[in-house]
Amino acid sequence: MIEIFQEAARILESGGRAALATIIGTTGSTPGKIGARLLVRDDGSTLGTVGGGCTEADIWRAALEVIASGESCRKRFRLTAATAAETGLLCGGEFEVYIEPIGNPSVVILGAGHLARALVVVLNTLEYRTTVIDDRETFASLEFFPGASEVLVRDFSNPFEGLEITPNSCVIIVTRGHEHDESALESSLETAAGYIGLIGSKGKIGAIFKNLRDRGVEPEKLDRVRAPIGLPIGSRTPEEIAVAICAQLIAHRRSRTLSPEEKAGEPLREGEARGHLASPEGGR
DSSP states (O other), X not given: OHHHHHHHHHHHHHXXXXXXXXXXXXXXXXXXXXXXXXXXXXXXXXXXXXXOHHHHHHHHHHHHHXXXXXXXXXXXXXXXXXXXHHHOOOOOOEEEEEEEEEOOOEEEEEOOSHHHHHHHHXXXXXXXXXXXXXXXXXXXXXXXXXXXXXEEEOOTTSOOTTOOOOTTXXXXXXXXXXXXXXHHHHHHTTSOOSEEEEOSOHHHHHHHHHHHHHTTOOHHHHTTEESSOSOOSOOOSHHHHHHHHHHHHHHHHTTOOOOHHHHHOOOOOHHHHHHHHOOTTSOO
């Protein structure tokens, strides 16, 4: 049992996701007893058991649904004569399982300007594990991002070294200019991140995509990018834009079906992005 909690702690620390199934009630004869636990990781691998047999396979499937939705659930199972014949277990009771999600997506923000600061505030309330990366020491400081898990000084051409970027990871690109955005996006497309978002006008994004295609980046990779980033809520200030981006992250996490317009998000005009979000030194 200790191993399960240690693995759950490791998953939380690394920014991964899983679901924990716990038997919370039984009647009659059941193979799993109250308190038995099964940890299901997002790749389908497991640790522990709630009794085995076909019911455990059903619980495993339900746990994967909980990971996808992020919402807890309770399931009741009845062990019938047919179940006993299939599993070879001499039991005929009922048990109830509580399945809860473990972990939130890890978020990597490339760029440490005003928008990044607003993002960290909102992400902190959502309990997302957040890493902020910038190539300027004066901006990449925990002093400016007290809610971040870590703040790193890295070049945008190679920002992910030593970081565990999984399909549950989200990358938000909000650097201080076109050239840095392009470099950050090219690096991000080489990761397994399930969400990659890029801020900017449609014109700037189109130019970046063209440059990357000219350098041999496959169109399928570019199809992964949410650009312009954020849901269309009419946002203008850094705080409002942060809310729009985080709303899109939540929709992504909950696996909600979005319309093409929602997937694209509201275009942030270049003047808005530069005017509202630029610091005197040129950071967003």
